[in-house]
Amino acid sequence: MAAGLPLSFAEPAAAAPPAPRGEAPFGPVVVTDPGSGAAYARAVRLEGSRTWLASYQQFGAAGFPIFRSTDDGHTWQHLSNVPSTGDAAGVWLQPAFYELPRPFAGLPRGTLLFAGNDLGDFTSTKIELYASRDRGLTWQHLSTVAQGGPPNPNNGGTPVWEPFLLLHNNRFVVYYSDQRDPKHGQKLAHQTSTDLRTWGPVVNDVADPDYDLRPGMTTLAQINPRLWILTYENGNDKTGNPYAVRYRLARDPELFDTAPDFVLHDQDGYIPSAAPTVSWSDSGGPAGTIVVTANSDQDFFVNRHGGDPRRWTRVTSPIPRGYSRQTIPLDGPGPRRAPGLVFVVTGPPYAVDGPIQAGVVRI
Numbered sequence: 001m002a003a004g005l006p007l008s009f010a011e012p013a014a015a016a017p018p019a020p021r022g023e024a025p026f027g028p029v030v031v032t033d034p035g036s037g038a039a040y041a042r043a044v045r046l047e048g049s050r051t052w053l054a055s056y057q058q059f060g061a062a063g064f065p066i067f068r069s070t071d072d073g074h075t076w077q078h079l080s081n082v083p084s085t086g087d088a089a090g091v092w093l094q095p096a097f098y099e100l101p102r103p104f105a106g107l108p109r110g111t112l113l114f115a116g117n118d119l120g121d122f123t124s125t126k127i128e129l130y131a132s133r134d135r136g137l138t139w140q141h142l143s144t145v146a147q148g149g150p151p152n153p154n155n156g157g158t159p160v161w162e163p164f165l166l167l168h169n170n171r172f173v174v175y176y177s178d179q180r181d182p183k184h185g186q187k188l189a190h191q192t193s194t195d196l197r198t199w200g201p202v203v204n205d206v207a208d209p210d211y212d213l214r215p216g217m218t219t220l221a222q223i224n225p226r227l228w229i230l231t232y233e234n235g236n237d238k239t240g241n242p243y244a245v246r247y248r249l250a251r252d253p254e255l256f257d258t259a260p261d262f263v264l265h266d267q268d269g270y271i272p273s274a275a276p277t278v279s280w281s282d283s284g285g286p287a288g289t290i291v292v293t294a295n296s297d298q299d300f301f302v303n304r305h306g307g308d309p310r311r312w313t314r315v316t317s318p319i320p321r322g323y324s325r326q327t328i329p330l331d332g333p334g335p336r337r338a339p340g341l342v343f344v345v346t347g348p349p350y351a352v353d354g355p356i357q358a359g360v361v362r363i
Helices: none
Strands: 026-032 038-045 052-058 064-069 077-082 091-099 112-120 125-132 140-148 160-168 171-178 187-193 203-206 214-224 227-235 243-250 261-263 277-281 289-294 297-303 312-315 326-329 341-346 356-362
Touching: 026 064, 026 341, 038 091, 038 326, 038 341, 038 356, 052 091, 052 112, 052 356, 091 160, 112 160, 125 160, 125 171, 140 160, 140 171, 140 187, 160 214, 171 214, 187 214, 203 227, 227 277, 227 289, 243 289, 277 326, 289 326
Parallel strands: 214 277
Antiparallel strands: 026 356, 038 052, 052 064, 064 077, 091 112, 112 125, 125 140, 160 171, 171 187, 187 203, 214 227, 227 243, 243 261, 277 289, 289 297, 297 312, 326 341, 341 356
């Protein structure tokens, strides 16, 4: 464990309450089947509505297609592209959605933000940020958040990877994996902006003194008013699992660098690996439920005790495992609240061909 804040973990939690009438688990359903190389699916539900948007990466494809569902994720149609089809070229990877919960930087509440990694002709990597004021129909380029070298995924290269988006206090935060620091084969870092056009200095989130380690694929969730969780894969990890899922807990999502660090293992000591994502549901007891997925497993790994490293258990899922599968709990404020249910969007596991799929599961 790294030095950091003292932690207290919750006591055993009660079962999740039933979902509202009309909400029920379903799926998997096919969002789209674009052929080989599709993965890294992402989605967002538009506030207070039955409308979802989803996207994904596809090796060899230019830009990101946006698909829309207006019936809670049961059926899907193509809506738009980011960037527009005429502007896209080369290869784009690692999409990320975010809906503004309040006005920010001159954009109204409900504006959609979207980031992706533009590999172009493989001479550079650039994390680009776009905005949509019309619910995903059209997209405007805002800025380049970070630029790195060619997409070399080995130590010694200098690319940037895998954006994750968050509005925190009066700053917009873009987290990403960074190979540009000569002290680290790869590290996790972030930059912030107050206008979505200019970006502050690089701030470390996970930067191990062992140069060989490759922490990657940041995702975050707030698990109570005073605590955040960051999950990541740890390339070249010394646990015997070369991409072990690890996590950190911090009181401030911009101050993970010195936060406690844990290897995620279930009740049997099993360590999941690669491409984790995390979300938090306020269902499941007084501490809610942390939900983690990994490329290695179809099951979810859940923690109903505030991230206590001794209290991870498995929950089975009918939605297939996938490379950077995403979960979005359906609780929280608003008329579409459905306690105990989680929306899931996924592509196939890394280097496996298959469709983009979605569904709802009960945790």
